[in-house]
Amino acid sequence: xxxxxxxxxxxxxxxxxxxxxxxxxxxxxxxxxxxxxxxxxxxxxxxxxxxxxxxxxxxxxxxxxxxxxxxxxxxxxxxxxxxxxxxxxxxxxxxxxxxxxxxxxxxxxxxxxxxxxxxxxxxxxxxxxxxxxxxxxxxxxxxxxxxxxxxxxxxxxxxxxxxxx
Amino acid sequence: xxxxxxxxxxxxxxxxxxxxxxxxxxxxxxxxxxxxxxxxxxxxxxxxxxxxxxxxxxxxxxxxxxxxxxxxxxxxxxxxxxxxxxxxxxxxxxxxxxxxxxxxxxxxxxxxxxxxxxxxxxxxxxxxxxxxxxxxxxxxxxxxxxxxxxxxxxxxxxxxxxxxxxxxxxxxxxxxxxxxxxxxxxxxxxxxxxxxxxxxxxxxxxxxxxxxxxxxxxxxxxxxxxxxxxxxxxxxxxxxxxxxxxxxxxxxxxxxxxxxxxxxxxxxxxxxxxxxxxxxxxxxxxxxxxxxxxxxxxxxxxxxxxxxxxxxxxxxxxxxxxxxxxxxxxxxxxxxxxxxxxxxxxxxxxxxxxxxxxxxxxxxxxxxxxxxxxxxxxxxxxxxxxxxxxxxxxxxxxxxxxxxxxxxxxxxxxxxxxxxxxxxxxxxxxxxxxxxxxxxxxxxxxxxxxxxxxxxxxxxxxxxxxxxxxxxxxxxxxxxxxxxxxxxxxxxxxxxxxxxxx
Numbered sequence: 001x002x003x004x005x006x007x008x009x010x011x012x013x014x015x016x017x018x019x020x021x022x023x024x025x026x027x028x029x030x031x032x033x034x035x036x037x038x039x040x041x042x043x044x045x046x047x048x049x050x051x052x053x054x055x056x057x058x059x060x061x062x063x064x065x066x067x068x069x070x071x072x073x074x075x076x077x078x079x080x081x082x083x084x085x086x087x088x089x090x091x092x093x094x095x096x097x098x099x100x101x102x103x104x105x106x107x108x109x110x111x112x113x114x115x116x117x118x119x120x121x122x123x124x125x126x127x128x129x130x131x132x133x134x135x136x137x138x139x140x141x142x143x144x145x146x147x148x149x150x151x152x153x154x155x156x157x158x159x160x161x162x163x164x165x
Numbered sequence: 166x167x168x169x170x171x172x173x174x175x176x177x178x179x180x181x182x183x184x185x186x187x188x189x190x191x192x193x194x195x196x197x198x199x200x201x202x203x204x205x206x207x208x209x210x211x212x213x214x215x216x217x218x219x220x221x222x223x224x225x226x227x228x229x230x231x232x233x234x235x236x237x238x239x240x241x242x243x244x245x246x247x248x249x250x251x252x253x254x255x256x257x258x259x260x261x262x263x264x265x266x267x268x269x270x271x272x273x274x275x276x277x278x279x280x281x282x283x284x285x286x287x288x289x290x291x292x293x294x295x296x297x298x299x300x301x302x303x304x305x306x307x308x309x310x311x312x313x314x315x316x317x318x319x320x321x322x323x324x325x326x327x328x329x330x331x332x333x334x335x336x337x338x339x340x341x342x343x344x345x346x347x348x349x350x351x352x353x354x355x356x357x358x359x360x361x362x363x364x365x366x367x368x369x370x371x372x373x374x375x376x377x378x379x380x381x382x383x384x385x386x387x388x389x390x391x392x393x394x395x396x397x398x399x400x401x402x403x404x405x406x407x408x409x410x411x412x413x414x415x416x417x418x419x420x421x422x423x424x425x426x427x428x429x430x431x432x433x434x435x436x437x438x439x440x441x442x443x444x445x446x447x448x449x450x451x452x453x454x455x456x457x458x459x460x461x462x463x464x465x466x467x468x469x470x471x472x473x474x475x476x477x478x479x480x481x482x483x484x485x486x487x488x489x490x491x492x493x494x495x496x497x498x499x500x501x502x503x504x505x506x507x508x509x510x511x512x513x514x515x516x517x518x519x520x521x522x523x524x525x526x527x528x529x530x531x532x533x534x535x536x537x538x539x540x541x542x543x544x545x546x547x548x549x550x551x552x553x554x555x556x557x558x559x560x561x562x563x564x565x566x567x568x569x570x571x572x573x574x575x576x577x578x579x580x581x582x583x584x585x586x587x588x589x590x591x592x593x594x595x596x597x598x599x600x601x602x603x604x605x606x607x608x609x610x611x612x613x614x615x616x617x618x619x620x621x622x623x624x625x626x627x628x629x630x631x632x633x634x635x636x637x638x639x640x641x642x643x644x645x646x647x648x649x650x651x652x653x654x655x656x657x658x659x660x661x662x663x664x665x666x667x
Contacts, residue, residue: 055270062184069177098219102175102246105268 335475337649365642383432
């Protein structure tokens, strides 16, 4: 998904909240310069790079690799979750939400994992009443998350060579 | 190289664990399903298993049961999405080694896996009560034919099968942990867990939590419930090393556990019942500590179901040549120096007459260093570390003649010279070890640096261990442990200073 396409897909209710982020997306060159100077990555705020790197022993190449896995695997898992919600099977929904949450937790994607946890917890208690609403919120957060991970993978932070020790 | 099995359906978890563990020299095999994992447990015999608690279609607890049916001693670390989940707690109760929750913290996980592998080795490697220096180098052996050591062997034999608490006493480096292992391996609990905890290595609050577990919110940072070692070790044996360094509050809880096998987690109200055998060890004067009210008398009586006292090496000198032969053979094999034929008579005499304040552990280190330094087929005094070759005669003589003059002088650690390798020597040391094809270079270098650091700080504090602990940010117990491990002399330097002053 290109950045332009991503902006078009931002749900209207999130556009205000993330307006500065949208601005950032269009000014990628200046942001990259900042990144090279400070060696941090802000993105849209759906991930916390510093904390992730601390847990990964400072290994940026590893984080980029894991982000690549997420970008490849997560869309399929989101679709599985959506299908499970449509089928109404609480155990299956809980299982899919669990897998998705586990995958996203690597990147400190708090907003996203809060939603997968809520979906899983409700389903474990047999409550599927709010699934459609939660799924909508999850879809929106998912877009921010994959956008940030794509940004990270493409950024100089992720591609500056050897793992940091 | 130790072998770890990672069973997780998430390829990113498998990838990051493989990368992280391989960087600390642990071979990793991977499985994405329970069936694959169980197949590898049976066929590859890993030293540790990292297992996703929720694999597709299978509960991790069922898999744990099957793994335990194959190998009860194999440590299993669960990977959970939520550390406070009931299944994780249940897993610990059923005998999992530990659990980690996502997102994974790789440095912490590496440490945990290393500890698990160490536990596995402690449980698996037989302790041979042999006096044979030709014994298999993979076996950690008691070596000795002296009457003192024969008494120790007999005592182990008498008490191993009984469920009484055993207190092992002896100076640092005499082999207390080996005795604990032998007691465990010869007991009816040998197919159950063996957990070793060094009470001096953890701050008091952490030790309490480590032993008894804690409830969520029990203290700052307790963001989830944690199962303690006493609960985890149900049915097995727990070895509390350096028990004299245990805080009074922890002593009280251990006493209650010894009396009725019950306890509460830190911050919890639920009373938990467990069945563990407690083996303890110390080199501290517990009776004096009782008088000073720093150790509970009732706990001492409870721990002391039977005492096994390990003699210092200087009190069983007839074992020294045997031990030297044993460690020489072991170092030759480990360092791949088959051309070394033996020691010169002068060298043997020097080592036989040495006082060995660090006991067997010190001897092992000295022999290893000598083997490393030796050029040619014979180890001569020149190849011995300076702490033996240079100081042995001159300083021991000085000790004998000047002792009365120096008694009032506060002990200071010897440091920069002549005993402690300078940091500046580190480069050449590393080069030597690389040429020697070391397979343990990280540990060797870290030991070297740590030895320098502890000695230097003790010098700065004039031997004051409390101050040194504060500067280094470690416990006093750790300082004592390192003084013994690294053979940092608190007396010799005083004698030298005395000489210099005259």
